[in-house]
Amino acid sequence: MNDAAISAALADASAHRRPVALRAGDVFSGMHRRVIDADEIDLRSRRAIREYEPRDLTIAVECGITAAQLEQTLREHRQFLPLDAPNAPQASVGGVLAAAWSGPRRHRYGRPRDLLIGSEFALADGTLARAGGMVVKNVAGYDLSRLFVGSMGSLAILLRANFKALPLPESTRIFLAALPDGTRERAFSQVRNLRPEPAAAWWIAGYDREIDGDPGDDGRIAILLECDNALLERATLDWRAALGRAGIPETRLLDAGAYASFTRLLDAPMHLPGLNALSYRSVSLPSQALALADSIADVIDRFDMHRDLLVDIMNGDVTVRAVGDAASFTHVVGMLDDALHDRAPRARILAGGGEVHDRLDCFGLLPNAFAQMRALKERFDPHGILNPGIAFFDGLHT
Numbered sequence: 377m378n379d380a381a382i383s384a385a386l387a388d389a390s391a392h393r394r395p396v397a398l399r400a401g402d403v404f405s406g407m408h409r410r411v412i413d414a415d416e417i418d419l420r421s422r423r424a425i426r427e428y429e430p431r432d433l434t435i436a437v438e439c440g441i442t443a444a445q446l447e448q449t450l451r452e453h454r455q456f457l458p459l460d461a462p463n464a465p466q467a468s469v470g471g472v473l474a475a476a477w478s479g480p481r482r483h484r485y486g487r488p489r490d491l492l493i494g495s496e497f498a499l500a501d502g503t504l505a506r507a508g509g510m511v512v513k514n515v516a517g518y519d520l521s522r523l524f525v526g527s528m529g530s531l532a533i534l535l536r537a538n539f540k541a542l543p544l545p546e547s548t549r550i551f552l553a554a555l556p557d558g559t560r561e562r563a564f565s566q567v568r569n570l571r572p573e574p575a576a577a578w579w580i581a582g583y584d585r586e587i588d589g590d591p592g593d594d595g596r597i598a599i600l601l602e603c604d605n606a607l608l609e610r611a612t613l614d615w616r617a618a619l620g621r622a623g624i625p626e627t628r629l630l631d632a633g634a635y636a637s638f639t640r641l642l643d644a645p646m647h648l649p650g651l652n653a654l655s656y657r658s659v660s661l662p663s664q665a666l667a668l669a670d671s672i673a674d675v676i677d678r679f680d681m682h683r684d685l686l687v688d689i690m691n692g693d694v695t696v697r698a699v700g701d702a703a704s705f706t707h708v709v710g711m712l713d714d715a716l717h718d719r720a721p722r723a724r725i726l727a728g729g730g731e732v733h734d735r736l737d738c739f740g741l742l743p744n745a746f747a748q749m750r751a752l753k754e755r756f757d758p759h760g761i762l763n764p765g766i767a768f769f770d771g772l773h774t
Contacts, residue, residue: 379504379535382417386533387502389415395764398529400440400468403461403646404475406655406727408528408766409734417533419470425449426536427510433541434493434510439470439534455541458485462646464639470534476526479642480576483690485542488525494538495521500757510538523752530763531756545602549612550630550637553619554592562622563597564666567689570618572611574690575602578641579666582684582697586644588630588637600638645686645695651730652705653697656716658723658740660692669694671719679712695726706732713737
């Protein structure tokens, strides 16, 4: 649909108080409840590069473009955006922003919202508007473009996004190591203090089919190094020495396959072996992440489910996949959801849950700014037509 068609569809829906559901890549659809009996606005055909100035490192794209398509365009000019989207060939850029997806490299490069410098969008009544532009500068006042990041399309429909791109690192290398018994905490500490700082790093227990590396008694680690060519070998020597001090006898290096390995790490939490599975992510502090992971693992073990854990060493995110018995999953998943949120109140569902998904607590603990978010929803979408019910501030929690 073009801008005019989207504007007309919204104006008509608003006039007749009909709910509107957005359709794009659907990669992040598990993070919210479904919109029932709604008009659908399909954004998948909106995949154009609207402007690109490689010398200025600025690019403007339609929000239906996939993360993989955007990445390919930027790589041709030795540039990139650290969107770190799972299932990048399917994930739309608009979906990344709407979900406020924050990847494992955010501690180094910033979140996608931090690189957003402008946007065009359609409001609930069909009004077409824009904010920001193609120039990176400091301005006074509120950055309206970033207001829509994380709103799950419930405040406005993002049509175009303008980004500040980054120069592509010259070298990429993945370090993989199995952890002997009793080395997990020491390895975690050593990785946190590596210099140069890792672009991303994880402790992994499970995900044996999805993620590279051999499992150890205490799990395994994967570390991403992105740096200049001149620094690569020196950094490798220093990192191997640091891991050796943690009690890790051997480290495997990936160069040619480093980016593919990194992509598998991004994709793993969204990969479910069937309808009897569920993935959560909970944000934590790095210093508390391992304790939180152990607490979540204890909950899943109590329900006799298989579990896979992924801990972001640099940022503190804890991701868990629980796989239950197909015959009993729908009967116990509600109790699992309650028990898990007792231990990790901020845990958000990423994917799964099968037919009971919409009855689970997709959002976790409400933020302190809940009242302000509800007020914004009422201001931008007074009739509540945009993706009703999928964001935690638009009426499901009262």
